[in-house]
Amino acid sequence: MHQLLNTLYITTEGAYLHLDHDTLKVEVEKETKLQVPIHHLGGVVCFGNVMVSPFAMHRCAEDGRFMVLLDRNGRFKARVEGPVSGNVLLRKAQHEAMTNNQITISIAKNIVAGKIQNTRQVILRGARDTDDQQDVLTLKATAESLGGALSRLSNCEDLDQIRGVEGESARTYFGSFDKLVREDRESFKLNGRTRRPPLDRMNALISFIYALLMNDCVAAAEGVGLDPQMGFLHALRPGRAALALDLMEEFRSILADRLALTLVNRRQINKNCFIERPGGAIHLNDEGRKEVVIAYQKRKQEEILHPFLEQKMPIGLIPHVQARLLARTLRGDMEEYIPFLYR
Amino acid sequence: MDEATIPISALNQYTYCSRRCALIHVEQTFEENIYTMRGRDLHERTDTPEESGWEDGIRIERALPLWNNRLGLIGKADVVEFHGETPYPVEYKHGRLHKYENDDLQLCAQALCLEEMTGQPVPRGAIFHHSSRSRREVAFDHELHNLVEITIKAIRGMFSSKTIPPPVNDARCRNCSLQEACMPSAIAEQKRTRLLHENLFRVIDP
Numbered sequence: 001m002h003q004l005l006n007t008l009y010i011t012t013e014g015a016y017l018h019l020d021h022d023t024l025k026v027e028v029e030k031e032t033k034l035q036v037p038i039h040h041l042g043g044v045v046c047f048g049n050v051m052v053s054p055f056a057m058h059r060c061a062e063d064g065r066f067m068v069l070l071d072r073n074g075r076f077k078a079r080v081e082g083p084v085s086g087n088v089l090l091r092k093a094q095h096e097a098m099t100n101n102q103i104t105i106s107i108a109k110n111i112v113a114g115k116i117q118n119t120r121q122v123i124l125r126g127a128r129d130t131d132d133q134q135d136v137l138t139l140k141a142t143a144e145s146l147g148g149a150l151s152r153l154s155n156c157e158d159l160d161q162i163r164g165v166e167g168e169s170a171r172t173y174f175g176s177f178d179k180l181v182r183e184d185r186e187s188f189k190l191n192g193r194t195r196r197p198p199l200d201r202m203n204a205l206i207s208f209i210y211a212l213l214m215n216d217c218v219a220a221a222e223g224v225g226l227d228p229q230m231g232f233l234h235a236l237r238p239g240r241a242a243l244a245l246d247l248m249e250e251f252r253s254i255l256a257d258r259l260a261l262t263l264v265n266r267r268q269i270n271k272n273c274f275i276e277r278p279g280g281a282i283h284l285n286d287e288g289r290k291e292v293v294i295a296y297q298k299r300k301q302e303e304i305l306h307p308f309l310e311q312k313m314p315i316g317l318i319p320h321v322q323a324r325l326l327a328r329t330l331r332g333d334m335e336e337y338i339p340f341l342y343r
Numbered sequence: 344m345d346e347a348t349i350p351i352s353a354l355n356q357y358t359y360c361s362r363r364c365a366l367i368h369v370e371q372t373f374e375e376n377i378y379t380m381r382g383r384d385l386h387e388r389t390d391t392p393e394e395s396g397w398e399d400g401i402r403i404e405r406a407l408p409l410w411n412n413r414l415g416l417i418g419k420a421d422v423v424e425f426h427g428e429t430p431y432p433v434e435y436k437h438g439r440l441h442k443y444e445n446d447d448l449q450l451c452a453q454a455l456c457l458e459e460m461t462g463q464p465v466p467r468g469a470i471f472h473h474s475s476r477s478r479r480e481v482a483f484d485h486e487l488h489n490l491v492e493i494t495i496k497a498i499r500g501m502f503s504s505k506t507i508p509p510p511v512n513d514a515r516c517r518n519c520s521l522q523e524a525c526m527p528s529a530i531a532e533q534k535r536t537r538l539l540h541e542n543l544f545r546v547i548d549p
Contacts, residue, residue, distance in 0.1 A: 087370045089505055113543040124548070147546040154544035224524075225371075308539060309529055324524065331370075331507060333530045336540040 005042030008034075009293045010050045011286070013072075017044070018053035041065055045215060047289070048072040052080075066219045073283050074211030079218075087225040093330045094230050094243075105159065107246075107329070107337050108233040112166045113153055114250035114339025119173050120146040121342050122253045126180040126261075135179040142176040145169075162233070166249075173253070177202070180261050187271035188264050197281035201274050202260070204282045208289065209256040210248075212296050213319075217244040217251070220319035224327045247323060254342040255315065259292075259299055268295065308338050349498055351409065351418030351452045354491065357498050358445035360515055361508045362525060364498065369505050372524045401426060409456035414495055420453050422471075430457040432468040439475040446470050448494060451487045 008024065010017060016027045024041065026034040038059060043066035046052060052067070060067045061082030069078040097103040120143050127139035149169040156162045170193075177190050181202070190202040198204040218241050221228040231242025233249065263269040273288030284292065300316030309321065322340050329337040350368070357364035366372040395404045402425040410417045422433040432453040436446060447470075454465040469478045481487075501508070510516070510527035519525070529536070 087372075089370065110540070110543060117543070120546075150544050150546060309526065321523075324526065325529070328526055328530060333507065333509070333526075334536055335533060336536055338536060338539050339543070341543075 006036075006040055007297065008036060008041050008044045009047070009297070010044070011047045011290055011293065013047075013049040014051075016051045016053075017046070017056055019056040019059050024056060038063070038065070043067060043219060045070060045212075047074065064223075066215075066222075068215050070211065070215075072289075074208045074289075076211070076215070090225045090327055090331060091227050091230075093332070094227055097330050098230060098232070103330075104232050105157070105162070107326070108159060108162050109153060109156060110337045110339055111233050111246055111249050112162055113150060114341060115166065115252065116146050116150050116153065116169050118250055118340075118342045119169065119253040120150075122180070122258055123173065123176070130179070130182065138176050138179050142172055145172050159233075166233070177257075182265045183267055184264070184271065197277075197283070199280050199282060201271060201282055202264075204274055204284055205260045205263070205269060205288075205292070206256055208284050208292055209259055209296060210252065212293070213248055213251060213256050214241070214244060216300075216316070217241075217248045217319050217323075220244075220323040221247060223320055224323045226323060226327055226330075247319060247326070250322070250339040251319060255299070259295060263292065263295055307341055307343065347415045347499075348417050349415055349495055349502070351416055351449055351456070353498055354452050354494050355445045355449040357494060357501075358448050360511055360519070361497075361501065362510050363519060363521055365501055365507045366521050366524055368502060369507060370524075372521060409453055409460065411452075411456040411459045413459060414452075414455060414492070415499070416452055416456055416495070418453065418456065420457075423457065428461075428463050430454075430461055430463060430465050432457060432465070433471050433478070434468070435471050435473060437473045440472045440477045440479055442479065447481050447487060448491055450481050451483045451491050452495075454483050455488070455491060 008026075010026060012026075012028055012033070014028065015033070018025055018027070019038070020035065022039065023035050023037050024044070025032055044052075044056075044060060045068045047070050050069075052069075057067060057080045059065075061080055064082065067080040068076070069080075071077055097107070123139050123143045123146065127136050127143070130136060130139075146169055149165050149172070153162065153165045156165060174190060174193050178185065178188075181188050188202045188205075189200060191200050194200065194203045195207055198207045218228045221241075221243050226243060228241040228244045230236070231244075231246045234240070234242035234245045236242055260269075268291055269288060273284055273291065274282050275285045276282050300314060302315050303312050304315050304318070305312055306318065306321060308325070313321065318340050325334070326337050328334050353364050353368055356367060395402075397403070404423045404425070405421070407420045407423045408417075409420055420432045421435045424431040424433060432450055434446065434450050434453065450468045450470060454468055457463070457465045465483065467480055467482050469480045471478050510525055510531050512527040512531035516522055516525070516527045
């Protein structure tokens with residue numbers, strides 16, 4: 001069984017990461033802060049100004065461990081990669097599927113169905129967890145509207161229609177997202193979804209977790225030999241990991257949004273974990289980022305039943321398994337791609 | 344991989360499970376589990392040509408490169424003993440003494456290589472079972488030779504068509520290191536896939 005290994009996140013700026021025999025060592029101002037055996041790690045993510053020795057990069061690339069460089073806000077900057085590996089036949093099948101309308105539509109449709117199903121579960125769970133009858137009514141109405149989107153989706157015949165249903169259900173969902181917040185609603189009000197840059201705390205929080213999830217989805221796609229840029233639902237654009245974005249759709253609500261809500265509702269993240277820049281952009285501060293990264297790592301270790309494979313596995317492995325299912329679909333082993341459904 | 348050339352180990356894999364063979368050679372998948380690690384460990388110890396030499400009057404070659412141009416085979420023998428001029432291949436396997444057809448095929452393919460390489464007939468060889476430290480001698484009869492040739496043809500066909508056979512989804516899967524890549528139960532049960540696909544667009548709450 002593929003093992004879920006830890007990801008080493010380095011958030012301290014000015015840290016120096018280097019290889020010491022079979023370990024990775026993190027030094028800050030010449031003082032060793034951490035030393036981990038490299039075989040315990042699935043990969044390394046560096047935020048901001050972190051120095052990495054060439055030999056540490058060589059070793060990670062050689063072993064197929066990912067090394068990603070992000071800016072302080074979790075935005076992707078660079079990835080250290082070894083020789084192209086994996087299966088050229090799979091990549092060829094992926095490219096051919098792109099030009100096959102029927103396959104493209106079935107994959108895109110199934111991905112959006114998975115996304116809406118999971119979003120709906122998050123909404124229903126929120127309805128179960130609150131005592132406020134007004135909120136319950138709003139959330140139930142949202143769930144119903146998402147249910148309607150599912151049946152409309154099944155009749156979609158082209159990508160534009162599918163994207164339309166997807167966009168509309170995302171608006172419905174985020175429209176009642178505030179009802180899922182139970183603590184300090186005033187500070188964590190979501191004023192519509194804003195991304196570049198986030199303009200409120202909740203947007204800043206979920207955007208940051210999406211960035212973490214995105215890196216895991218790119219790694220999952222690459223790990224099974226898929227081209228992360230060649231997507232089905234998301235249009236191709238240079239520099240955009242369209243397939244990783246596709247893969248991510250079914251996980252956004254259950255992995256990222258749920259985590260954001262838990263952090264706020266348990267007061268692990270509060271309004272002091274953010275900084276506001278002149279003009280209104282809002283970002284997590286250092287402590288906030290650290291809290292989120294730790295919680296995200298913990299969440300990935302939690303075990304969950306994969307309903308299709310009927311296997312228990314850590315949540316962090318699910319993007320990898322779904323990437324594998326997609327690869328198997330593209331190679332003609334399965335008639336349909338079955339997304340991960342959260343129950 | 345050169346389509347014309349088939350690694351001897353593929354015969355063993357193909358006979359165990361043709362999908363496993365295709366996943367390794369057509370899809371270039373490899374995952375380790377406890378069994379492959381044990382096997383690798385065992386072979387690392389036998390895989391040292393420098394330890395070739397004479398033992399009890401028998402010349403012993405370790406990690407000997409093998410090939411057969413007629414059949415398009417390449418590989419390596421763990422050990423080849425030379426009984427006089429006659430080569431005698433010995434393949435190391437972890438586990439206890441047990442007769443496995445796939446091991447016999449692999450050994451016979453080694454013998455066919457040695458015959459072409461040395462011009463000597465190779466009538467017999469042995470599987471050394473590491474756990475029980477016992478040898479099982481295998482005689483290369485006409486039937487086994489035939490089976491090797493048929494298997495090579497089947498593998499070559501699979502390699503050139505680049506197809507992946509469906510999973511067997513039986514007891515063999517339990518100890519297979521490629522289970523995660525193969526997804527035997529999910530893929531073997533297309534009926535379930537269809538049902539799940541239909542339900543994907545329905546609202547079903549517990």
